[in-house]
Amino acid sequence: MQIKSITRDPYLYIFLIFALYPFYPFLGKFISLGSELLLFFIFTLSFNLCLGYTALPSFGHGALYGMGTFGAALTFLHLTPGMGIECALIIGGIAGMLGAAAVGWVIRNKKGIYFAMLTVAFSQVLFGLCWRWDEVTGGESGLTGIARSSFLGMDISGSIPYYYLCFGFFAACAIIIRVIAHSSFGMTLQSIRQNPIRATYLGYNTGFYKFLVFTLSGFFAGLAGALYCFLAGAAFADIFDWTKSGDVVIATLLGGGTASFYGPIVGSLIFLICKELISAFWEHWLLAYGLFFVLIILICPRGLMGLCDRKEQ
Amino acid sequence: MFLVASLIVNGIILGLIYATIALGFSLVLGVSGVLNFAHGILFALGAYMYWVLKDLMGFWPAMVGAALIVGVIGIIVERVLVRRIYGEDPLFGLVITMGFAMAVEQVLHMIFGAAAKTINPPEFAQGVLFIGDMIIPYYRLFVAGFCTVILGGTWLALNNTSFGAIVRAGMYDSEMVSALGHDLPMLRTIVFTIGTMIAAISGVLASSIWSLKPGMGAAFLMPSFLVVLIGGLGSIRGTILGGLIIGLTTSLMSLVIPRFVDIMPYVIMAVVVYFWPRGLLGKQNILE
Numbered sequence: 001m002q003i004k005s006i007t008r009d010p011y012l013y014i015f016l017i018f019a020l021y022p023f024y025p026f027l028g029k030f031i032s033l034g035s036e037l038l039l040f041f042i043f044t045l046s047f048n049l050c051l052g053y054t055a056l057p058s059f060g061h062g063a064l065y066g067m068g069t070f071g072a073a074l075t076f077l078h079l080t081p082g083m084g085i086e087c088a089l090i091i092g093g094i095a096g097m098l099g100a101a102a103v104g105w106v107i108r109n110k111k112g113i114y115f116a117m118l119t120v121a122f123s124q125v126l127f128g129l130c131w132r133w134d135e136v137t138g139g140e141s142g143l144t145g146i147a148r149s150s151f152l153g154m155d156i157s158g159s160i161p162y163y164y165l166c167f168g169f170f171a172a173c174a175i176i177i178r179v180i181a182h183s184s185f186g187m188t189l190q191s192i193r194q195n196p197i198r199a200t201y202l203g204y205n206t207g208f209y210k211f212l213v214f215t216l217s218g219f220f221a222g223l224a225g226a227l228y229c230f231l232a233g234a235a236f237a238d239i240f241d242w243t244k245s246g247d248v249v250i251a252t253l254l255g256g257g258t259a260s261f262y263g264p265i266v267g268s269l270i271f272l273i274c275k276e277l278i279s280a281f282w283e284h285w286l287l288a289y290g291l292f293f294v295l296i297i298l299i300c301p302r303g304l305m306g307l308c309d310r311k312e313q
Numbered sequence: 314m315f316l317v318a319s320l321i322v323n324g325i326i327l328g329l330i331y332a333t334i335a336l337g338f339s340l341v342l343g344v345s346g347v348l349n350f351a352h353g354i355l356f357a358l359g360a361y362m363y364w365v366l367k368d369l370m371g372f373w374p375a376m377v378g379a380a381l382i383v384g385v386i387g388i389i390v391e392r393v394l395v396r397r398i399y400g401e402d403p404l405f406g407l408v409i410t411m412g413f414a415m416a417v418e419q420v421l422h423m424i425f426g427a428a429a430k431t432i433n434p435p436e437f438a439q440g441v442l443f444i445g446d447m448i449i450p451y452y453r454l455f456v457a458g459f460c461t462v463i464l465g466g467t468w469l470a471l472n473n474t475s476f477g478a479i480v481r482a483g484m485y486d487s488e489m490v491s492a493l494g495h496d497l498p499m500l501r502t503i504v505f506t507i508g509t510m511i512a513a514i515s516g517v518l519a520s521s522i523w524s525l526k527p528g529m530g531a532a533f534l535m536p537s538f539l540v541v542l543i544g545g546l547g548s549i550r551g552t553i554l555g556g557l558i559i560g561l562t563t564s565l566m567s568l569v570i571p572r573f574v575d576i577m578p579y580v581i582m583a584v585v586v587y588f589w590p591r592g593l594l595g596k597q598n599i600l601e
Contacts, residue, residue, distance in 0.1 A: 057404040106587055113348055113403040118586065121538055125579040132572045246411060249404055287419035293412025297405050298397060 010262045011178075015171055022160050031159045033276065035231050038163075038170040039224045040251070040272055044264035045177045046220030047248045052264070053181055054213050055193040057112060060103070060119030062244025063126045064096040064218045068225025070130070071095025073143045073235040084150045089226045096222015097215055099126075104214035108207040120242065127240035142236035146229060166227055173220055178261060180216070189213055246293070247271070254296050256303020263303055315446040320564045326453050328560025329460040330522075332553045334515045334533055335540035336467060337508025343484035343547050343598055344504045347395055347406040352512055353534030354414040355390075359383045359513025360520035360529065361421060364432060372435035376517045380510045387509025391502050399501070414530065421527040429524040456518045463511060468549040480504060484547045484598050539578050543585045545595020554593055 021027065021034045043065055050056040072085075072092030080087045107118045130137045137143065148156055156162045180186055192199045192206050200206050229235045248268075255267020274292070279285040338352045362379035370378065394413060398405040433439070434452035442449045471477035483490045483500055491497040523529065536559055544555025559578045566577045585593060 051404070055402070057402060057407075059404065059407060106583060110590070113342070113346060116348060116403050116407055117538055117542060121535070121542060121579060121582060124535055125576055128575045128579070129573070132576070242411075246408065249408055253404070253408065284419045284423055287416050287423075290412040290415030290417075290419065293408050294394060294416070297409040297412070298394070301398070301401065301405055 011174065014174075014262065014265055018167060018170070022163055031163055032231060033272075035159075035163045035166045036228070037269065037272055038166040039228050039231065040248075040268045041265050042170055042173045042224040042227075043221055044248055044251050044255075044268045045174060046217045046224065048252050048261075048264045049177060049181065049189075049213055049217045049220075051249070051252055052261075053186060053193060054189045054210060056210055056214060057116040058119045058214070058217075059116045059242070059245050059249065060123030061217075061221055061248050062242065062246075063123030063240055064100050064221040065225035065228070065244060065248075066126060066130070066239040067099040067218075068092040068096040068222030069229040069235045069239055070137060070143070071222065072226035073146055073229045074136070076146055076229075077143065082149070084152065085148055085156075085230055086151060088230075089223065092226020092229070093219045093223035096225060097219035099222070100218020101211070101215045104211045104218070108211040108214070120245075123240065123242065123245060127237070127242075130237040130240050137237060138235075139237065142234055144234040146233050146235070148230040148233070162231065166231070169223065169227060173223065177220065181261060185209075185212075247275075250293055250296060253301065253303055256300075260303075267303060316568070317565075319447040319449070320568060321561065322447070322449060323453075324561035324564030325557060326457040326560070327564060328557035329457050329464070329553075330515060330519060330556075331536045331540055331559050332544075332556025333460040333463050333518075334512060335537040335544075335552055335556060336464065336549070337511040338537040339541045339544075339546060339552050340480070340504050341508045342541060344480060344487065345395070345399060345501045346403070346487075347398070347410070348403060349395070349505075349508075350407055350410040350534065351390060351414045351417075352410075352508070352537060353530030353532070354417045355383055355387060355509050355530070356512040356516040356519075356533055357421065357525075357527065357530035358386065358417065359516030360525050361425060361516075362513070363517040363520055364425075364430060364525055367432070372437075376514060379517050380513045383513035383516075384506050384510040387506045388502060390509075391505040395505065396498070396501075418527050418530065425525075425527065427527065429526045431524045432521045434521040452521060456522065459518060460515070463514065464549065464553055467511075471549060481547070485596070536578070539582050541592070542582050543578075543592055545589070545592025547596040547598045548594045551592055551594030 018034070018038065022031055027034070043061070047058065047061045050058045050061075069092065071094070072088040075091040076085060076088040079091075103119065103122045107115055107122075110118060131139060134140070148162065150156060151165055154161065154165075156165050181189075188199070188204055188209055191202075192204065192209055196206055225239070251268040251271040252264045253267070254271055255263035255265065275285075275289065278288050282288065334352075334356060338349055341347060341349045341352070359379045362382050363375050366375035366378045369375070390413065394409050395406065398409060434450070434455075438450075438452040438455040440451050442451060442454065471481060479490060479495055479500060483497070483504075487497055490500070519529075519533070536556075539559055540552055540555035542555075543558055544551030544553070558581060562577050562581060563574060566574045570577070589595070591597070
């Protein structure tokens with residue numbers, strides 16, 4: 001029974017596919033694209049804890065990711081220069097978590113549209129702050145020269161070792177997020193999604209649960225952002241732009257995050273690859289990008305996984 | 314002293330413009346429950362249409378023409394895109410209108426280029442007014458007056474006509490409005506179109522104060538968010554108050570902390586949202 005349930009688990013296949021990515025004949029050359037995909041998977045899974053499990057329409061997750069990036073970059077450059085990246089990664093995650101906690105506490109009892117508006121507004125604050133406060137964040141030119149060194153004594157300056165570090169973090173985060181989603185805490189979140197009023201009458205403090213899940217999700221988003229800063233070797237202010245938040249929302253919706261747990265991974269895979277391809281060949285790719293958003297909502301708002309997986313309905 | 318006075322006057326003028334831009338956004342949000350990210354780009358479209366038409370026909374006809382063209386675009390957007398997502402998850406409306414806005418912004422880029430264009434104020438409003446050391450361009454006074462007329466007219470229409478009563482009822486409980494036999498889809502289309510036309514007219518007015526850029530829509534979208542969050546939904550007085558607060562903050566804070574001036578409205582918004590969850594003058598509405 002155990003073996004059967006493991007071999008049927010889509011996770012196993014996702015892990016297997018990505019475990020061998022650097023050795024694929026063609027894709028293997030684009031190894032940083034592979035690392036970026038893995039980090040984006042962590043990001044969408046963390047976002048899906050909010051949208052898919054709790055129905056919290058957060059539109060400011062890009063800012064939490066950016067806080068992770070800048071938290072890690074600043075720690076690495078100023079607090080632990082020349083040392084390993086462990087500390088920077090942890091601080092990046094914590095930065096995302098604290099940002100989410102501060103915002104989440106103010107807006108924990110807001111509903112639907114108000115929640116979305118407030119997350120947009122708060123993420124704009126960080127965008128403005130990052131542009132203006134240039135002695136810390138580097139302003140327009142950003143923070144550069146972040147050369148990753150080692151992780152727990154292992155040398156990760158090459159692109160393949162770093163890919164496997166990202167893979168390790170992805171596997172760990174994916175498993176932890178799924179454990180959270182299937183725990184009693186996750187069940188409570190789902191009951192809040194399905195009927196918030198009934199959940200309140202059953203004695204759950206729904207506002208507090210929303211605050212908790214937003215904070216938790218902020219940690220994983222921040223961690224993904226921190227890993228990204230070492231992948232890119234730099235941190236720029238445009239990471240706070242709302243297109244980053246738009247990316248994660250559309251990738252989750254495309255994959256059908258509201259209907260399935262691994263949907264966001266499928267969605268981000270398709271979305272990121274399309275985006276890379278179009279932006280490489282067309283100057284006005286943002287036109288196609290915008291139309292893509294419109295078409296997804298018009299054609300399959302429940303997402304691709306929502307089309308095949310109907311057990312929730 | 315004159316510096317502070319002129320900052321206050323400028324802040325009030327700016328606030329009236331913000332309130333006018335936010336008016337359509339707030340009406341659509343109230344009646345349809347859609348976060349219209351396309352509001353900014355419709356504002357920019359109004360400005361660009363005016364730029365195309367003004368040399369052909371002069372100020373007033375060009376303004377009417379721009380409002381009509383953008384109004385038709387608004388009807389199409391509402392009927393084709395926004396209509397599909399009424400009552401769905403709020404992110405759907407946000408994503409679809411944002412996608413539309415990005416696509417149109419790129420089209421503006423392709424047609425008009427990325428370079429900023431400046432437009433001279435119409436001839437009847439050129440020149441400046443001197444009060445002591447204070448300098449106020451006549452055009453800004455004209456814009457302030459025009460915005461006041463739009464805001465006041467909308468307020469009167471909402472409070473004194475039967476259509477206004479239906480709109481107010483729609484903000485409170487749209488299902489009940491529908492049950493009472495009013496055509497709710499039509500009401501939403503009309504409100505969306507009116508909101509779009511007001512956005513286009515604000516675009517025309519703003520085009521001679523700031524320059525025309527494809528990205529101008531996105532830049533004026535965020536103030537609309539803040540106006541609605543600070544002033545509250547479902548109240549025109551709230552929208553005006555919200556606009557004035559943001560205009561005055563932006564203007565006066567440029568004296569105190571010029572670097573972080575764009576962040577100050579957000580700080581005020583956070584305080585307001587914490588203590589007045591519905592905004593300062595917000596009423597109970599369909600979003601709760």
